[in-house]
Amino acid sequence: MLTNIRIVLIGTKHPGNIGAAARAMKTMGLRQLYLVNPVEFPSSKAVAMSSNADDLLAEAIVVNNLEQALSGCSLVVGTSARQRKLPWPLLAPRECAELMIKHATTQTVALVFGREDTGLLNEELDRCHYHVTIPANPEYSSLNLAAAVQVLSYELRVASLNEPVNHEPLDDEFALASAEYIEKFYQHLEAVLYRIRFLDSQNAERIMRRLRRLFSRTVLERKELNILRGILVAVTKQLD
Amino acid sequence: MLTNIRIVLIGTKHPGNIGAAARAMKTMGLRQLYLVNPVEFPSSKAVAMSSNADDLLAEAIVVNNLEQALSGCSLVVGTSARQRKLPWPLLAPRECAELMIKHATTQTVALVFGREDTGLLNEELDRCHYHVTIPANPEYSSLNLAAAVQVLSYELRVASLNEPVNHEPLDDEFALASAEYIEKFYQHLEAVLYRIRFLDSQNAERIMRRLRRLFSRTVLERKELNILRGILVAVTKQLD
Numbered sequence: 001m002l003t004n005i006r007i008v009l010i011g012t013k014h015p016g017n018i019g020a021a022a023r024a025m026k027t028m029g030l031r032q033l034y035l036v037n038p039v040e041f042p043s044s045k046a047v048a049m050s051s052n053a054d055d056l057l058a059e060a061i062v063v064n065n066l067e068q069a070l071s072g073c074s075l076v077v078g079t080s081a082r083q084r085k086l087p088w089p090l091l092a093p094r095e096c097a098e099l100m101i102k103h104a105t106t107q108t109v110a111l112v113f114g115r116e117d118t119g120l121l122n123e124e125l126d127r128c129h130y131h132v133t134i135p136a137n138p139e140y141s142s143l144n145l146a147a148a149v150q151v152l153s154y155e156l157r158v159a160s161l162n163e164p165v166n167h168e169p170l171d172d173e174f175a176l177a178s179a180e181y182i183e184k185f186y187q188h189l190e191a192v193l194y195r196i197r198f199l200d201s202q203n204a205e206r207i208m209r210r211l212r213r214l215f216s217r218t219v220l221e222r223k224e225l226n227i228l229r230g231i232l233v234a235v236t237k238q239l240d
Numbered sequence: 241m242l243t244n245i246r247i248v249l250i251g252t253k254h255p256g257n258i259g260a261a262a263r264a265m266k267t268m269g270l271r272q273l274y275l276v277n278p279v280e281f282p283s284s285k286a287v288a289m290s291s292n293a294d295d296l297l298a299e300a301i302v303v304n305n306l307e308q309a310l311s312g313c314s315l316v317v318g319t320s321a322r323q324r325k326l327p328w329p330l331l332a333p334r335e336c337a338e339l340m341i342k343h344a345t346t347q348t349v350a351l352v353f354g355r356e357d358t359g360l361l362n363e364e365l366d367r368c369h370y371h372v373t374i375p376a377n378p379e380y381s382s383l384n385l386a387a388a389v390q391v392l393s394y395e396l397r398v399a400s401l402n403e404p405v406n407h408e409p410l411d412d413e414f415a416l417a418s419a420e421y422i423e424k425f426y427q428h429l430e431a432v433l434y435r436i437r438f439l440d441s442q443n444a445e446r447i448m449r450r451l452r453r454l455f456s457r458t459v460l461e462r463k464e465l466n467i468l469r470g471i472l473v474a475v476t477k478q479l480d
Contacts, residue, residue, distance in 0.1 A: 136267045144291070
């Protein structure tokens, strides 16, 4: 289950933090590391900080954008230090781990970490089904990036040790939709909403975000998404 | 409750790890840091790695031995990466945190971490009531010192958030014995056991360790210890 969990680090500034994160992952049995636009990688500083986890660095996949990093993933969880203006489905680390491990028995899931200083951008957080916040000291909540990876990887490991091994094949009827397919749905939806003049340049960003939030909370299944896209196609056909 | 928890680092080699540990503590609301024979402290490297947790470094107390670091503490838990030959009462991090928080509502408790490379010595582990092991990947269990402090501090914070605040004054009848007083008891016990020729230079170490383990498991109360010492005094008096 742990090998189906992908750790995604976005825009990491210090290569030492990538190495320390790899070490944290490996101590907890995680292996899949994706790096989105790291400032410096590969790097000898990363190798030095990884201790003997440099095998994870050698296997790490570097990509240019979050979409590529989430390729093939169903459930996506983003880390966030604080609640945002628009409240998103929010998990505590323990709940987050239990949920991710449950999905990871059959599918690839992703846990996304932002930049050391500014975290994840709003548009990146919008791409996540859930957000997870480590319950830190409100007067000093600045966990080091690798320390945050350590805490959440630890919870994932504990949850995996508690989860009974599931040998049943995935029930195709209820398989989750992939992140790519969900993204295509949002593009399709936005286009159709513009076409029916529900959206305009004034309100589009706000409304699309609310819609993403709504669908994120449900964690869409593939067959449900087929239905939604079928509706969009039907609307378009009628307009044509 | 969290301010009644003392983090004790023994023989830390790299000052950067002390700074990173202070940062990890502060993010979780812990403040009491004791350093036993650090190789380099104070240190600018420690300050650099502490981010804005240098106030904890300024307040940190440096001592020459573990006894001084445990002064005034009742419950003492030592971190250990692996089970030793002589099995000691062993806690998972979550149980450890719940137990420590329970005691910390009224008393000072200590969580002890060893050297980066070799951990705690057997004689140091013998001074602890319990051991705690982070359930790491058996093929790569090498957590960075500050990462281990982060995981256990995180569990302590989560346990403190779950614990109802206890305003009842400590019932003196069942107050725990202090670490110093327990140590004096072991010295007294060992002397008496030599005197009655139960111990000799061949078996003393092994037997005293088994006795420590036995009493550690019980977490002795002060009044119980008074009784035990009373027995030792009585034995000596009879022999005289």
